Amino acid sequence: MIEEGRDPAGLESGQLFDAAFLAAAQRLRLVARRVAPRGRFADQRSKDRGSGLEFQDYRPYVAGDDLRAIDWTVYRRLGRVFLRLFEEHEDLPLYLLPDVSRSAWVESEPRAVPGLQACLALAAVALGQHDSVGVFPFADDLAVLQRPTSGKNRVMELAHRLESVTPGGETDLGTALRRFRGLGLREGLVVIVSDFFDPGGIEAVTEALSGLRHRLLLVQLVRSSDRDPSWARGDLRLVDCESGDAQDVSVTPQVLDRYRAAYDRFAEGLADLARRRGAGLLALDVESDVIPQVADLFENGRREV
């Protein structure tokens, strides 16, 4: 529900998270399927074979291999030379891009709150696993709330930073992502937390994401009234909270059906985009608890992206 004349305000202290929320976030495990070759050592497991601590497989020796990796026991038993392969552990840079455009704030229960809570949950997990986390709120442009940094004791600092987020203007994902690419960050996991209500529609979202080299997780902030506007009846002048554009609508069952069809096309386009990009997609219901929905991201405590 949007309160007419409401002036979007930022978050109050303590509104974003509490101790129970953080404890629940710590139980989440984020596992990267693949990470970039650069980076420092960390607890993250990778399917790439390397010089980690946990044995994973054997392979025949070829010239140039590290002799320290030869399994001599196997050589004695079989007379052939094999190398022991170990799972290589590296860190996963996590780049959180929460949508702080005006549309996330104008409602009486702003969807920016659960969006930022989701960011904090994911950040808490990453920081707990010694991964670096960067936060880049965006609206019509990108801001750097926190450059990539790591350390478990950074959670509280990050929480305070998230609470300082202020409402932005119109959503412009294309501009925001161009600015993000310009930062030159090493490849990591980009999590975009947004309603994705870009004025250009799903096409603009698709185009904006097309040049992004990072792994991608889309967290779509949804509300039940997005698809079923039960409040809509009669002759209405609908004013877009971001652009200010007015749209005169005489609400009839037929118009409502067409509205739902348009919304479904948008949601389906977003899901299709995620599939094509090999990205994850989480439709986060802003009217429900955030942690359980974030937990669903991970299969048996793991999430592969």
Added chain:
Amino acid sequence: MTFTALSGTALLGGLVATAAVLYALQRLRVRHESRTVVTSLFWREATEETRARSLFERFRHPLAYAMALLCAGLMLLGVGRLDSEREEGLRHVFLLDASAGMARALGETTRFEQAQAALAAELEQSPRDRTEVLWCGEHVRTILAPGEDRALLGPRLAGRAPDLAPGTLDRALRSRASMGGGEGAGRRFVLFGDAPVPPSTLAALGADERVERAALDPPVDSGVGITALGVSEPASGRWGVVDLFIEDRGGSRGFFDLALTLDGEPFERGGVIDTDGDRRSFRISDVPAAGALLEVRLNAAGGAAGAGLSADDVASIRLPSRPPIRVAVDGLAPAFGDAVRAVLTADAAVELVEGAGEADVVVGGAAAGRPSLRFPSSADQEEAILIGHDRAVDSSAALASAVGELGLDRVDASALAESLGRPLAVGALPSDRRSVAIWSELMDPARTSFLESRAFPVLLGRSIRWLAQAPGLTPYRAIGRLEPTTLERARPPLAAMITSDLEAASLLDPTTTAPVTAGAPLAVPSPEGAGPWRLYTWVLLLALAALSAEWALFQRGRMP
């Protein structure tokens, strides 16, 4: 099925105009309610699709238009007062009873006001161009002609009270019925009042005419009052007195007594009383006929007298003035003169005087410019009896009237002619003053026996009265009664005579004093669908249901 408030054309025009107005309103720019939304992205797509598929871009809600048209049409039908009970073309004649009986008080109101209210209600349901209203008081006149606005009736009836006269409802009904219905679509007479309508009047109506009586509250009057008052020749035969007749209703029940005054002085009633059911009559003998005003008034007994209708609580009549006729006898033969004096002395109406100068009538001698009874010789007068009458009267008519007035029909003319040996003739001549001339030979005892006949004193007495122009006695006037001898036979009401030559304005017909509505032969019709549940009532209810349905659909978001 027709419309009582609007014509069919007006209603159809109204429907078309309503449809056009609603259509125009549908096409007007809608005043939208402003709402802020997170995004207008999907709404824009939804409305763009609407535009692309709409044949009439701005006429967006045909079903809503149909619903609004249904509501407006039903309300218009309700305003038009659709009524299946009114035949097309039927003419309505409303007769408002304005007789004295309608002045009857009923608590805070009167019978007449009740009738006016019923008339106004009936007018609301009747087509203006085919409805007329008649005032049926002392005279019948039109107070609302066909086509006149019904709003004119109120001012025309403002301050009006019923006439102090018997009702003319029946007369008006018969008059209108005899005029015919005009276009042949039939007529409907509605009576607003209590006056009875005799079956003969109903029988005289055409096949396409019907009479209804508007339903009024039943009268609660006790039906008491004076119904007849009059005078007659005294049974005693005395001159200068009259016998008085009074009739009332309700007196036998002891509701009241009668109080009589003569020129304001109490007058003892006395007399003979007859009682016939609820009717009571008095005959008071030898009331002095000196031109006094006799008033009869109900004397309340226990406060019940005259309840309701006050018009019949008092009645008055101016008694005739009958002084003795002064007659001078002169110039007659001694024997004949004695015979004449003997007859005149025996006549109570005659006073003999000496000298023609003091006399009203002169017998025998010089007339001295006064009416006279002369006895000329047959040699001087061709006719045996010659009457000198007023010049304003035709001689033939005067002669025909005199035969009875002078008692000539009592004279045995054949025997007299035989005695005289010549025929007798009667003639009349216009004259400056009245006179009667009779052959002196007829009075000669040697030639005729006329002086000894019974016709002589009659002829003499009546001639004296005719010559003196003694005022005739107007007997009692009672509505519906004949005067004065054939009381059994009813005749048409004498309404017009009541206030004309008698000062007795309070006499009413018995049916006015005692309402007869309950026993009237005319039944009050109760047409099917009348009352509060006429067809237009159902139409209005249907309109209300349509409006409720529209509101419910709007509340549920099924209508824009």
